[in-house]
Amino acid sequence: xxxxxxxxxxxxxxxxxxxxxxxxxxxxxxxxxxxxxxxxxxxxxxxxxxxxxxxxxxxxxxxxxxxxxxxxxxxxxxxxxxxxxxxxxxxxxxxxxxxxxxxxxxxxxxxxxxxxxxxxxxxxxxxxxxxxxxxxxxxxxxxxxxxxxxxxxxx
Numbered sequence: 152x153x154x155x156x157x158x159x160x161x162x163x164x165x166x167x168x169x170x171x172x173x174x175x176x177x178x179x180x181x182x183x184x185x186x187x188x189x190x191x192x193x194x195x196x197x198x199x200x201x202x203x204x205x206x207x208x209x210x211x212x213x214x215x216x217x218x219x220x221x222x223x224x225x226x227x228x229x230x231x232x233x234x235x236x237x238x239x240x241x242x243x244x245x246x247x248x249x250x251x252x253x254x255x256x257x258x259x260x261x262x263x264x265x266x267x268x269x270x271x272x273x274x275x276x277x278x279x280x281x282x283x284x285x286x287x288x289x290x291x292x293x294x295x296x297x298x299x300x301x302x303x304x305x306x
Contacts, residue, residue: 193215193220194222194224200243202230202234202239202285203233204235204238221253225256227257229243229262230265230282230283231281234285237289261282261283265283283295
C-alpha cells in the first residue's frame with residue numbers, strides 16, 4: 152500500500168504544496184515522525200440574496216460549515232427587491248471582515264448597476280424592475296419618486 156507524504160509551506164500567508172513523495176507502509180514503520188492528517192475543506196457558494204436577510208440567516212445556520220477551514224463565497228446581488236437589504240449587506244460585510252481568508256463577497260450585477268448609477272453612467276438601477284427603489288427606500292427611509300420627462304405641448 153502506498154501513501155503520499157506532503158510538505159506544506161507558507162508563501163505570503165498562504166499554504167502551498169512544496170513536495171509530494173510516495174511512501175510505502177514500510178517507510179511509516181521506519182520513520183516514527185511521519186504522520187499524515189487529512190484536512191478537508193468545503194466551499195459553500197451563495198448567490199442572489201436580494202435583501203432576504205431572514206432566509207440568508209436560516210441558510211447559513213443550516214450549512215455544515217467549519218469556519219476555520221471551509222470557504223463561504225457570496226456571488227453578489229445582496230441588494231434590491233427584498234425587505235432587508237441593509238441587514239443582508241451588514242451581515243455579509245461582518246462575515247467577510249471577521250474572516251477574510253474564509254469569507255468572500257463578489258460584486259453582482261445589481262451592485263454594478265448601483266455603482267453605474269452613482270457614477271452617472273446609467274439609470275437602469277432606478278427602474279422598478281431591478282428593485283433599486285426598494286434599496287433606496289430602505290437606506291434613506293424615503294420613497295423613490297422619479298419625475299416623468301414628457302415633452303410639453305405648445306399652447
